[in-house]
Structures are given as structure tokens and as C-alpha cells.
Amino acid sequence: MKLTKALILVFAISFLATSCFEDEDDNQISASSINDFVWKGMNVFYLYKDNIPNLANDRFTSNQEYSDYLNSYSDPKDLFESLVYQSETVDKYSWIVDDYIALEQLFSGVSTSNGMEYKLFLQPNSNTNAIGIVRLVLNNSDAANKGLKRGDVFNAINGTPLTVNNYSSLLASTSYTLNLATYNTNNTPETSDDTVVSKNETIALTKLEYAENPIYTTKIFSVKGENVGYLMYNGFTANYDSQLNAVFGNFKSNNVKHLILDLRYNPGGSVNSAILLSSMITGQFNGEIFSTEAWNSEFQEYFETKEPESLINRFTNRVNGAALNSLNLQKVYILATDASASASELVINALDPYINVVHIGDYTTGKYQASTTLYDSENFTKEGANPNHAYAMQPLIFKSLNKVGYTDYDNGLTPDIELKESYINLGVIGNENEPLLAAALANIEGSISKLEAIKSKSFQTLKPFKDSNSFEPHHNEMYVDKKLPADFIRKSFK
CATH class of the missing domain: 3.90.226.10 (2-enoyl-CoA Hydratase; Chain A, domain 1)
Known part of the structure; x- marks a missing residue:
């Protein structure tokens, strides 16, 4: 192979961490407990800590300065994102959630899914209209039970034509109906003469709790x-x-x-x-x-x-x-x-x-x-x-x-x-x-x-622009x- 894509590490750890700072007179200084949790966790564990000046061990000269820093962020997500190193290029994978219960279900292999995996593409000769093509139908899922197949094409959801502006809201719904279509290449490699023709065929899908056998x-x-x-x-x-x-x-x-x-x-x-x-x-x-x-x-x-x-x-x-x-x-x-x-x-x-x-x-x-x-x-x-x-x-x-x-x-x-x-x-x-x-x-x-x-x-x-995994x-x-x-x-x- 010619040499030229994160681990969830579940730790069994035991240690003591305070949830607030004290000044020299042992008086507690008020600060957001969530922000305190965010900064301390990143300060200890973050892979790119050495690249983030605000995570340096000597960043704060006093407890008051630390408290003021935490309180300058009204949203813990904003603080977290400010501590991520080059999120567009280097660290694209660190994140924070406000509902860890749903997160735990995802990690255990249980998710809410209709069983359809797909890729979205621009329709030929259009910069706005889109189509979806099914790449995989998960075994024993709602999509499998409804007869959806790999390679099926859809160009509308609930009768609404799919576009680059509405795909997210349409496909994020718990239940929706796919309007199927046919993609015609006219037996040429060029896309300029390709057409997408709607079929009088629909499949209604519902996202259910689903445990996937890999x-x-x-x-x-x-x-x-x-x-x-x-x-x-x-x-x-x-x-x-x-x-x-x-x-x-x-x-x-x-x-x-x-x-x-x-x-x-x-x-x-x-x-x-x-x-x-x-x-x-x-x-x-x-x-x-x-x-x-x-x-x-x-x-x-x-x-x-x-x-x-x-x-x-x-x-x-x-x-x-x-x-x-x-x-x-x-x-x-x-x-x-x-x-x-x-x-x-x-x-x-x-x-x-x-x-x-x-x-x-x-x-x-x-x-x-x-x-x-x-x-x-x-x-x-x-x-x-x-x-x-x-x-x-x-x-x-x-x-x-x-x-x-x-x-x-x-x-x-x-x-x-x-x-x-x-x-x-x-x-x-x-x-x-x-x-x-x-x-x-x-x-x-x-x-x-x-x-x-x-x-x-x-x-x-075709010109792809979105993958179902991105949801x-x-x-x-x-x-x-x-x-x-x-x-x-x-x-x-x-």
C-alpha cells in the first residue's frame, strides 16, 4: 500500500478536581461551573493543548483573572470552540454536547434511523436542485422492510423538490416520504444531456430506534x-x-x-x-x-x-x-x-x-x-x-x-x-x-x-455535496x- 480518518477513549480514572477557585483568603469566587469544567478538562486532556495559549498552566496570574475569563463566555459551547486548535483543518473532530444521554446511545450502537444511507448530488445543469441516491439499506430496518434498494434515486421529499437549501430540514424529519425518480445518462459520459425524471412512486420512511449489526x-x-x-x-x-x-x-x-x-x-x-x-x-x-x-x-x-x-x-x-x-x-x-x-x-x-x-x-x-x-x-x-x-x-x-x-x-x-x-x-x-x-x-x-x-x-x-453520515x-x-x-x-x- 502507498502511504500518503477519532477514538472515543472510555477511561476508568480516579482523581480529585475542584469545581471552583478560591482566593488567597479562601473565599470562593463565583464562576460558571460548566465553563470551569470545560477549561479544566481541556487543560488536562487536550491533544493540542501546547498550541492553545489560553490552556497554558500559567495562563492566569490570579483566581480572579480566571473567574473573569470564564464569565466572559455566556455559552459553554463558545468557550469550548475558542479552545479548539484550527477547527477547519487540524482539529475537525472535537465537540461538546448538551445531552450526553443521546450521545451514549449513539456510542453503544443504538441510534434513531430509518436505515437509509445516501449521498446527495446536484442535478445536471443546476446549481440548486438536488437528488439523493441510496448507497446502502441497513438490514432489518424500516427502509429494508419498505423495499428501498441500493441505487434508488429520489428528487423530492413529501412532494417538495429537493434543493441545496431545503435538504437538511426535509431529511432531518422523523418521518417523511421519498418521491422516487429515474436518472437517465442517455448513454453518454457527459452530464449536459442527463435528465432526472420523476416517477409515480413513493416510499414512506420512519426513523426508529435501531441497533445495527455491523x-x-x-x-x-x-x-x-x-x-x-x-x-x-x-x-x-x-x-x-x-x-x-x-x-x-x-x-x-x-x-x-x-x-x-x-x-x-x-x-x-x-x-x-x-x-x-x-x-x-x-x-x-x-x-x-x-x-x-x-x-x-x-x-x-x-x-x-x-x-x-x-x-x-x-x-x-x-x-x-x-x-x-x-x-x-x-x-x-x-x-x-x-x-x-x-x-x-x-x-x-x-x-x-x-x-x-x-x-x-x-x-x-x-x-x-x-x-x-x-x-x-x-x-x-x-x-x-x-x-x-x-x-x-x-x-x-x-x-x-x-x-x-x-x-x-x-x-x-x-x-x-x-x-x-x-x-x-x-x-x-x-x-x-x-x-x-x-x-x-x-x-x-x-x-x-x-x-x-x-x-x-x-x-x-455527478457532483456530490452531502453525505448521510454528515447528519x-x-x-x-x-x-x-x-x-x-x-x-x-x-x-x-x-
Whole structure:
């Protein structure tokens, strides 16, 4: 793979942090408790603390100055955003919420969804009118039960034509009706003569509480007498690790010699699940370095001096007490696109120094940093959280590196075989003729002519401007359990 997308870290920590400052006469100074929580959490944990002057340990010369600073922000979100480093380019992923209950449900794999994933495009010859094209219909969802299919086109919601100005409000509704349409290319590669024709067909969708099984589909193909395993995996969710191991058990019992791992729409999830998946693909690297971590300078110095092993994540051979079903492969084919993020990228990047990773598709998202959920409590955990509000924040706290130190892939990971999905020729997921899967099978077969024919047909003619994942701003995450040093945290608040 040619080298050229954050972890939610759930900490079991124990330390003492005050919620207000005192002056030299031990008189408490009034300040927003939420703002105090925001500043202190960012001061201790934030990855880019060294780049933010207002987070310096010596920033305030007195408690009164600190109190005045906090009180200058009437909205905790404004204070938080002022402490984020280059939010348009470097740190695009730190955030704060005022309802951590909904956030916790999202992290557990439960969300409110109708099961339709899609991409929005400008209609041909228009800068305002839009269409949506369904890229995936989640199993056992409302969309699946209503018969919606990958590749379906819609140009209106509830009879209202879709535009760049109204798409957000129309698609954010709990229930809506899709007005389906047909996209006609007139058999030319140009878009100037393309048309979108409304159909007299609608599908009513409702967003319900939905727990997604990330194991979307599995298949076994035969290429030149050897079995090829195919797995579309749409989220690194720890609750399904044992099921994932069972999938690899089936691959192993069927003597699978090649693996095509489809992460094209996988936004991330558990870093431990990423380690397990990578260990199932391999197996011969048990105990070796999977990835390492780089924290802010204060944390980094502590770990390097006292707990260097805490900076290392290693390959394993166990899952929930059971042995891993590992394929011991020296080569893996990974389908990844601009919707592949964080833990998906971690798998690609971490495996690359060990085996031949053939990345087929597009540049990935470019998300390599880690974040943690902080609550307004004495130890920043949910236990003892301030009952007067439901704010929580998710600042970046470290970035991940592979064994040879590669990280900072802001523009995403580069594909070895570049093949952008053509939304007017998506194909059926898991079908051997679906373009990305077909490209991997052709590469395994060693057929250059087949691969070139696939690439020549998969041209992209539409102008995308929005992805359904963008409606879930905290969707692209990874998480791992880790215990932080209590003595370091206490020292930070002296």
C-alpha cells in the first residue's frame, strides 16, 4: 500500500478536581461551573493543548483573572470552540454536547434511523436542485422492510423538490416520504444531456430506534480453485466481536486463502475491535505492536517515563476469553472510500507494515486522532456528574501511529487501485459484478484486462455535496478502554 480518518477513549480514572477557585483568603469566587469544567478538562486532556495559549498552566496570574475569563463566555459551547486548535483543518473532530444521554446511545450502537444511507448530488445543469441516491439499506430496518434498494434515486421529499437549501430540514424529519425518480445518462459520459425524471412512486420512511449489526453480509467465492472470503463490515462495535470471530471461523473451516474486507462505508468504532479484526486477518503477529499513541506533551512525558507500555496497542489471539479464528494471511484486499474513517483507517494503516494491504477504492476520510467523553464531575467520569445540566465534551486526546510511526494522514490513505464509486452504476453489495468487489476478484485472478474494463466503466459524473453520515456529526469515532494515572491527574490540579 502507498502511504500518503477519532477514538472515543472510555477511561476508568480516579482523581480529585475542584469545581471552583478560591482566593488567597479562601473565599470562593463565583464562576460558571460548566465553563470551569470545560477549561479544566481541556487543560488536562487536550491533544493540542501546547498550541492553545489560553490552556497554558500559567495562563492566569490570579483566581480572579480566571473567574473573569470564564464569565466572559455566556455559552459553554463558545468557550469550548475558542479552545479548539484550527477547527477547519487540524482539529475537525472535537465537540461538546448538551445531552450526553443521546450521545451514549449513539456510542453503544443504538441510534434513531430509518436505515437509509445516501449521498446527495446536484442535478445536471443546476446549481440548486438536488437528488439523493441510496448507497446502502441497513438490514432489518424500516427502509429494508419498505423495499428501498441500493441505487434508488429520489428528487423530492413529501412532494417538495429537493434543493441545496431545503435538504437538511426535509431529511432531518422523523418521518417523511421519498418521491422516487429515474436518472437517465442517455448513454453518454457527459452530464449536459442527463435528465432526472420523476416517477409515480413513493416510499414512506420512519426513523426508529435501531441497533445495527455491523456484519452486513459475508460471501465465499472461488477464484482459480481457491476460496475467497468477502465481508462487508460497517462498524467496529464491541458487542459483535464474538459474531465477527464466528465469521472468521466459517472462513477458516472453508479454507479461505484470500480475503476481501469491505469497509467502504465504515465510519469507525472500537479500537479493540480493530485490533481483533486485524488479528483475525493475520494471527502470526500475536503480542507485536499494532499501533502506538502520541498525547500532549505532559501526558506523553509521563507515559514515556513511567508507563511506556500504556502507549502501545498490541495484536492479540483472544476475544472474550475464546481463541481467535485467524487466517494467517500475508495479503488482504480492503475496499475503502471517502466514507471509511478512523478505526477503518487504523486497520489499513496498522496492518501495512506487516502484510500486503491492497487498498481498492478512494482516498479515505483522514481521521487518526482520539477523543474521550468528559463529564462535569470531580473525576470527569459520569459517576457524580453535575445533575444541573447534561453537558459533556469530546476533545481529541491523542493520535494513533502504526508500527513505523506513520500518522497525520489528513488527506486520507491513498488507494493502491483507485476506483471511485459511480453512483449511477452502484451494483449490488456482495454480487461478484459490483465494481469494487469485481475489481478485487479480478486482481486476485491476476486479470489485468478485467480490472481495466471495470475501471473504464466506473466513471463519476455527478457532483456530490452531502453525505448521510454528515447528519450524524459524532458518527466517525473509535473507542478503547484505558486507565489513566491518578497521580498525574492529581498533580495537574495542584
